[in-house]
Amino acid sequence: MNNFKHCSFIFFATVIFTGCYQSTSKDSSSIKSASHISHKEVAAKGFNGENEGACLLPIAPEDTFKYISKVLEVKGDVENTLNLTVDSLKRMKLVTLNNLNVVCLSGATSSAKATRKAVLLKDILEKAVIVQQNHKDRNLIIVARATDNYKATFSWAEIFNNPTGDNTFVIFEEDGKPIASHGEMKLICANDIKTGPRQVIWLKSIEITRVN
Numbered sequence: 276m277n278n279f280k281h282c283s284f285i286f287f288a289t290v291i292f293t294g295c296y297q298s299t300s301k302d303s304s305s306i307k308s309a310s311h312i313s314h315k316e317v318a319a320k321g322f323n324g325e326n327e328g329a330c331l332l333p334i335a336p337e338d339t340f341k342y343i344s345k346v347l348e349v350k351g352d353v354e355n356t357l358n359l360t361v362d363s364l365k366r367m368k369l370v371t372l373n374n375l376n377v378v379c380l381s382g383a384t385s386s387a388k389a390t391r392k393a394v395l396l397k398d399i400l401e402k403a404v405i406v407q408q409n410h411k412d413r414n415l416i417i418v419a420r421a422t423d424n425y426k427a428t429f430s431w432a433e434i435f436n437n438p439t440g441d442n443t444f445v446i447f448e449e450d451g452k453p454i455a456s457h458g459e460m461k462l463i464c465a466n467d468i469k470t471g472p473r474q475v476i477w478l479k480s481i482e483i484t485r486v487n
Contacts, residue, residue, distance in 0.1 A: 341422075342421070342458065342477040343422070343477060344460075344478065344479035345360060345361075346359065346360055346479075347445065347459075347460050347479065347480065348479065349483075350480065350482055350483070351483035352405060352406045352415065352483045352484065353483055354406055355402070355404055356403070357403050361447045364445065368395070369394060370395060371391070371392060371393075372390070372391040372392075372446070372465070373391075378469045378471055379471040379472075380472055382469075389449040390449070390450055390451075391444075391446050392447060392448035392449075393444035393445055393446040393447065393448075395441065395443065395444060396419075396429075396440075396443040396445055396462065396481070397435065397440045399445060400417065400481070403481075415430070415483055415484065415485055415486065416483070416484045417434060417481060417482070417484075418481070418482040418483075418484060419462045419473075419478060419480075420479060420480045421458075421476060421478055422458070425475060425477075426475070443464045444462065446460065446463065447459065447460050457476040457477065458477040462474070462475040463475075
């Protein structure tokens, strides 16, 4: 009788252990599968704000064109809403940029040898004329937005009372050619310690918002 009880205990223990092992294996398989899918989804979407190579997750060439915007809209708390094209920018005061590095948050650096043509963001905002009730009315945020909804933000003081204002550019040309897969226009703040996070490729709008 004792032998029967002992055998029964071993049998049930074996069944329970096997069930637990299978369940654990299924859970591990599910986690691995979910991780794999998540990685593919992220890789397919790409990543704005930083540069190629180590800084930018891959995006299929056929998907790149979905994000290109041919018009840069300047809107919000401005007297003049603007819809700027590359031709519009070419008629403004141009800046030439050489050897501008894009440094990712990770510290990875891309040494870009291209000669770039750009316009200061500050000049664009002065053309739009930010609405201010008086000279102390400076609680404003400037948002640069991409077609994939990536955003970089600046305060009024950064642009109009700081060296950042003379180092934040809307780029439209590299080595005499359109900037291609980065869209018609892109924005970058050249005097950030790490310039990647406030690089906005596929730039579609500049939005001025009042902070209450």
